[in-house]
Amino acid sequence: MHLTTTKPKRHRAVFHTLTISTVEQLTDEAIAISFTVPPSLKDEYSFEPGQHLTLRATVAGEDIRRSYSICVSRRRALATGELRVATAVVPEGLMSTWLHENAEPGEQLQVMTPIGGFTCPTDPSSARHHVAIAGGSGITPVLSLLTTALEEEPESRVTLVFANRRTDTIMFLEELMDLKNRFPDRFTLFNVLSREAQDVELLSGRLDRERLEQFFEAFIPVDDVDEWYLCGPLGLVETAQEALADHGVDGHHVHHEIFHVEGAAPVAPPPPPDAKPLALVTVTLDGRTTKVPVKSQAESILAATLRERPDAPFSCTNGVCGTCRARVVEGEVRMDRNYALEPEEVEAGIVLTCQSHPVTDEVVLDYDA
Ligand SMILES: Cc1cc2nc3c(=O)[nH]c(=O)nc-3n(C[C@H](O)[C@H](O)[C@H](O)COP(=O)(O)OP(=O)(O)OC[C@H]3O[C@@H](n4cnc5c(N)ncnc54)[C@H](O)[C@@H]3O)c2cc1C
Ligand code: FES
Structure with a gap:
């Protein structure tokens, strides 16, 4: 694993079996x-803070991925040789x-190598203000994002506005308090609780638009922030995105994950095997190129690709x-939805x-780009 990078790396997204070390x-x-990452796989599991792992298991006879x-x-992952999810x-x-019922130390799970674009490269020479909602x-x-920013950017400040129902539902409360002790001058934490009264009125209630505006007014002047990170229920992320856009914040500095x-997006029934192709998609995946006929307007390019290339990555x-991301090299596609x-x-x-369907008769897609 590497300590600092300048931009998110693109790994070949593949599953390996990893062993659970602690729960x-x-x-x-x-x-x-x-999970313990064996030394032979360290490079494959190097990650950018903000990225995620896809876990795969057979549950009630069904092969599922989440x-x-x-x-x-990143520093702790390097020191321990372990990756952690919650x-x-x-x-x-x-x-x-x-x-919750089956994970225990020593058990093995199929874990995909890290992927995801909810990242922001660290820069040890910069003095930025990172704010997460x-x-x-x-x-x-x-x-992962905020701890890494504190550890790798000694001049940067970090603020977290964290919304939960009650104190006993706050994940990582102890770790967040430890972070405050480690970085008292550079880390500020606001715990907002919707179903538990607190002394400070601003911290009691739903984190809605009005409350966000009060935070901006009192503690987090929007112009004083360099990078924003939004993650949580769709409503919260969309409210924060709208508020920041209304304040004129450049969307390139507003990172989000849902x-x-x-x-669910509509799922098309598989086309009959003798159906005529409507379009031809040329897919490059893991250095190998495959021609994929798409046989109905409704089926996604992924669904068609999986018939020819079962190794194509996907999860939700x-x-x-x-x-399931890939780059369009030639031709045009339309997407049903994109979150x-x-x-x-x-x-x-x-x-x-x-979510993609061919618009042109021929499309060239590169999963490796
Ligand atoms: C990029 C990414 C990162 C994620 N990271 C995390 C993480 O760090 N920790 C974590 O706990 N989850 C995370 N999730 C969510 C996770 O992937 C699963 O969706 C979640 O664990 C539910 O899966 P399930 O199989 O238990 O529920 P399912 O069997 O898929 O769904 C059961 C029911 O619950 C609803 N549902 C599904 N997911 C949610 C949800 N998240 N909230 C409310 N209702 C839901 C479904 O619509 C369905 O009605 C992440 C998702 C994405 C896309
Ligand atoms: S598989 Fe999750 S976005 Fe396509």
Whole structure:
């Protein structure tokens, strides 16, 4: 693993079997799971803070994949040779419930190499103000991003506005308090609780637009911030994005990650095997090029690709995680929905293949770009 980098690395997204080293109970509803990374895989699992791992397991006879953000600083991952994720139980959630019931030290799991664009390269010579607005389990990538910024940028300041229901539901509370002790002059933490009264009125209640504006007014002048990180429920992220846009903040400095969007994107039934191709997509994946016929308007490029290349990476198939991303080299595609890519990635021709359909008769896609 490397300590500092100048831009997010693109790994070949592949699964390896990793062994769980520890499981920590964070709250009644959340656990942290650490994996040992063997020395032979250290380079493959080097990561940019903010990136996530896709875990794969057979649950109730179904092969499922879900993304979990790395929640450890780069320095700590380097020192321990371990990666850590955390999961909060989602009622009736397949993977989160399965992990809570089955994850234990010594167990092995299929873990994809890190991916994701919710990152901001560190620069040890800069003196920046990084501000994160996080809700609930949205703390996971933010913990890695902010701790790494404090550890790798000695002149930078960090502020976290963290929304939860009650004190006993706050993930990583102890670690955040430790961070305050380690960096008393450079780290400021505001815990906002929606269902527990606190002495300070600003910290009691929902973190809505009005409360955000009060934070900007009293403690976080928007012009004083260099990089913003938003992660949590869709409503919170969208409210913060709108507020920052209204204050004229350049979207290139507003990084966001969403874990879940209500309502699944439509899934097309597989086309009949003898259906005629409507378009031809040429896919380069892991250095190998494959011709993929797309046989219906409704099926996604990912679904068509998986028939020819079962090794194509994916996780949510819902436009949220970004695991299926590829670059359009030639031709044009349309996306149904996109909650994963930053505007500059879309400008650079990156698409989510699980949400993409060919517009032109021929499309050339590069997963390795
Ligand atoms: C990039 C990325 C990073 C993520 N990082 C983390 C992380 O660090 N920690 C973490 O706990 N989760 C994280 N998630 C969410 C995680 O991938 C799963 O979606 C979550 O654990 C639920 O999966 P499940 O199989 O238990 O639920 P499912 O069986 O998929 O869903 C069960 C029901 O719950 C709803 N649902 C699914 N997910 C959520 C949710 N997050 N909130 C509310 N309702 C939901 C579904 O619509 C469905 O009705 C991340 C997601 C993404 C895309
Ligand atoms: S697989 Fe998650 S965005 Fe496509």
